[in-house]
Amino acid sequence: MKITKIELINICKVKNERTILKNVNLKIIGGKRYIFFGPSGSGKTTLLRLINRMDDPTSGEILIDGHNITELPILNLRKKIGLVFQIPVIFNGTVKDNLMAPYDIGAINSPPNDAELKHVLKLSGLNNNFLIRKASELSIGEKQRVNIARMLLNKPDVLLLDEPTSALDNSSATRLLESIMELSKVNGLTIIMVTHQLEYARLLGGQIIDIQDGAIINEQL
Amino acid sequence: MEQFNYSLININSFDLLIGLGLILIVVGLSRWQNLMLEGELIVGAIRTLIQLIAIGYVLKYIFSLDNWYLILSFIALMIIVASITVTRRQKKQTKELPYLIGIAITAGSGVSILVATQIILQIEPWYEPYYLIPLAGMVIGNSMNAATLAVERIDSEIKNKRTEIEAYLALGATSKKAASSCMKAAMRAAMIPTINSMMVVGIVSLPGMMTGQILSGTSPIIAVKYQIIIMYMIAFSVAVSSLILTTLRFRRYFTRNHQLIEEAFE
Numbered sequence A: 001m002k003i004t005k006i007e008l009i010n011i012c013k014v015k016n017e018r019t020i021l022k023n024v025n026l027k028i029i030g031g032k033r034y035i036f037f038g039p040s041g042s043g044k045t046t047l048l049r050l051i052n053r054m055d056d057p058t059s060g061e062i063l064i065d066g067h068n069i070t071e072l073p074i075l076n077l078r079k080k081i082g083l084v085f086q087i088p089v090i091f092n093g094t095v096k097d098n099l100m101a102p103y104d105i106g107a108i109n110s111p112p113n114d115a116e117l118k119h120v121l122k123l124s125g126l127n128n129n130f131l132i133r134k135a136s137e138l139s140i141g142e143k144q145r146v147n148i149a150r151m152l153l154n155k156p157d158v159l160l161l162d163e164p165t166s167a168l169d170n171s172s173a174t175r176l177l178e179s180i181m182e183l184s185k186v187n188g189l190t191i192i193m194v195t196h197q198l199e200y201a202r203l204l205g206g207q208i209i210d211i212q213d214g215a216i217i218n219e220q221l
Numbered sequence B: 001m002e003q004f005n006y007s008l009i010n011i012n013s014f015d016l017l018i019g020l021g022l023i024l025i026v027v028g029l030s031r032w033q034n035l036m037l038e039g040e041l042i043v044g045a046i047r048t049l050i051q052l053i054a055i056g057y058v059l060k061y062i063f064s065l066d067n068w069y070l071i072l073s074f075i076a077l078m079i080i081v082a083s084i085t086v087t088r089r090q091k092k093q094t095k096e097l098p099y100l101i102g103i104a105i106t107a108g109s110g111v112s113i114l115v116a117t118q119i120i121l122q123i124e125p126w127y128e129p130y131y132l133i134p135l136a137g138m139v140i141g142n143s144m145n146a147a148t149l150a151v152e153r154i155d156s157e158i159k160n161k162r163t164e165i166e167a168y169l170a171l172g173a174t175s176k177k178a179a180s181s182c183m184k185a186a187m188r189a190a191m192i193p194t195i196n197s198m199m200v201v202g203i204v205s206l207p208g209m210m211t212g213q214i215l216s217g218t219s220p221i222i223a224v225k226y227q228i229i230i231m232y233m234i235a236f237s238v239a240v241s242s243l244i245l246t247t248l249r250f251r252r253y254f255t256r257n258h259q260l261i262e263e264a265f266e
């Protein structure tokens, strides 16, 4: 069953006695695009990490289609809600080796065939020649795309993207955003993307959620 | 035990002093070459003398016991001291660490000592300290060194691979899967010294225990067979101890919900 609604209710997060998120309330509707927009240190990454339970909030609750997130099987939740980190993480070996990771760790049951690998690469904006490339030698933007492709093999409903454009120049950022748009429009994925650049927020379209000092100050369309 | 036509030569106090003379020559050497090791050499030599004579009397007393629970208590004491020693060597000493090490060493060395004394040697009585204590000492000592390497390595691997571990978790891996390469590295680090010593034993080095047996009159063929069993016991104990220890230790970095525990990294 596809995720159709994520609700964050009175979320607070305290780390090392510092309040990082204050009373965040937010409703995410399946299939739409959202942008967490705000200055560095405002709590965007912290908030994103709560939605796939990399971390848990100090107080408040998160409901996925009405069910408390803590009651859902966590490994399945993380497959359904895929988080791509701010700094791409590359495993040893080729791009293909990297794409086999979801199978290697048991997140998916059968190894993806070549057609599936090519499909996720294409969705992420990379061509087939990348499969045999050594992953550590790729540019940061290419690594970011490999991270997205790897996550797509889990067939997530929701994609959480933490500043995927931060290390990219203007034209590669635009191309990446177009790929993300496509994922949203053609494949119906819910997208939550973090950025602190307004132009990229506008380019992606969707609802901008303004975060400052750990609080949502304004939601605009 | 089969004896040669050989009577053991005792060493008296005067002989020990001659031995000490060798150390004094080294002290002179250190001074001459400006190595600044004189103090440490003298302290080391004196500690060797005192510690070994003390343990000699302790062992003499224990060997005279016909009391299985005192003998087992002595072995338990060895394990406790080993656990504390390993813990002290770690940068990150958590409260539960000595217990984890104790469990790991007890399991690994316990099984190999049981197999060696009860199935292979079939000692009589089953707690015969002349066999049990030296075998236990060898196995526990080696497991202690392996435990040190295992804990050091699992801690450093998990810290260095934090982002990679998180990426695996985000893909839907269990914490055990996410940390599996770290656990493998720790187990390998713990086992490699033992494997290396199995490779070169008898060629590059004569093990101390075997040398001791030969010096005290045992046929080299018998001494060698004992050494073979001991090497296998050590390999088993080191492997089992480091497997158990890495499995227990990695848990402190994760919650039950496969989340990293931030505080564990501080």
Ligand SMILES: Nc1ncnc2c1ncn2[C@@H]1O[C@H](COP(=O)(O)OP(=O)(O)OP(=O)(O)O)[C@@H](O)[C@H]1O
Pocket: A015, A016, A018, A020, A038, A039, A040, A041, A042, A043, A044, A045, A046, A047, A086, A196, B262
């Ligand atoms: N373990 C921690 N202990 C204390 N404070 C922390 C901890 N982790 C993060 N913070 C603080 O929480 C705040 C929010 O961090 P977060 O990473 O969510 O910001 P961000 O909005 O993603 O910033 P950026 O745009 O730079 O990525 C920052 O001020 C950060 O210093």
Ligand SMILES: [Mg+2]
Pocket: A044, A045, A046, A086, A162
């Ligand atoms: Mg961030």
